[in-house]
Each structure stands twice: as C-alpha cells, then as structure tokens.
C-alpha cells in the first residue's frame with residue numbers, strides 16, 4: 232500500500248513537472264521588468280528613465296517619477312522587425328506623447344504637472360490580431376510628490 236502510494240506520488244510529481252516545464256521560461260521572462268523603477272533626480276536636475284519596448288512588453292512597465300520635476304525619457308525598440316510605439320496621453324498632467332520606437336534611442340523631455348497613475352501603451356495592431364496593448368504592451372507612470 233505504502234509502496235503503491237509512493238509510486239503514484241512519484242508519477243504525479245513527474246507528470247506535474249512535465250506539464251509545467253514549458254511554462255517556466257515564460258514565468259521567468261514575465262518577472263523581468265516587473266519591478267517598479269523609481270527615477271532619481273540626477274546632478275543635472277533630470278529624472279532619467281529608460282524604457283525598452285519589444286514584442287510584447289515594456290521594460291520597465293512600472294515607473295515612478297516626481298511631480299513638477301523634468302523627466303528625460305529614453306525610448307528604444309528591442310525588436311528589430313516589429314514596429315512599436317509609446318503612447319502616453321495624460322492631458323490633466325500636461326502630457327500628450329505618441330512616438331514610434333526605434334533601435335536608436337529617442338529622447339523626450341517633459342514634466343508631469345499632476346500626481347496620479349497614468350497608463351502608457353503601444354497602439355499597434357496587425358490585421359485582425361490582438362492589439363499589442365492587449366498582448367501586454369501597457370505600463371504605468373506613477374507621479375508622486
């Protein structure tokens with residue numbers, strides 16, 4: 232009885248391992264860039280933030296900046312074949328950004344005028360497929376005092 236149960240447990244854990252093995256890399260990948268990035272104000276008075284977009288993510292996808300302090304945002308496309316863009320519309324904070332990401336960094340300067348949590352995303356979509364935003368190309372900028 233004990234022996235029989237032992238074998239069953241072994242088989243079960245092997246089965247679970249086989250079943251979940253393909254999920255492991257995606258779990259690890261999804262962890263990367265998930266931790267919020269809090270920008271520090273540099274000696275130049277700017278909050279330096281770098282965001283890379285790819286298929287289908289933004290890294291980091293959570294950014295924290297200070298209100299009423301200038302931000303230098305460097306944007307880059309990590310995917311050489313798929314076009315992506317960065318859209319951040321926050322009129323209440325004085326922001327209306329829509330740029331196409333390139334392999335070479337695009338540098339933007341702006342100041343968030345109001346605290347809050349603002350969403351940025353990629354507006355691309357290929358034919359009838361799910362939009363890049365729905366595939367995960369979405370993130371937030373939290374503006375704090």
Ligand SMILES: [Cu+2]
Pocket residue numbers: 314315316353354355363364368
């Ligand atoms: Cu995209």
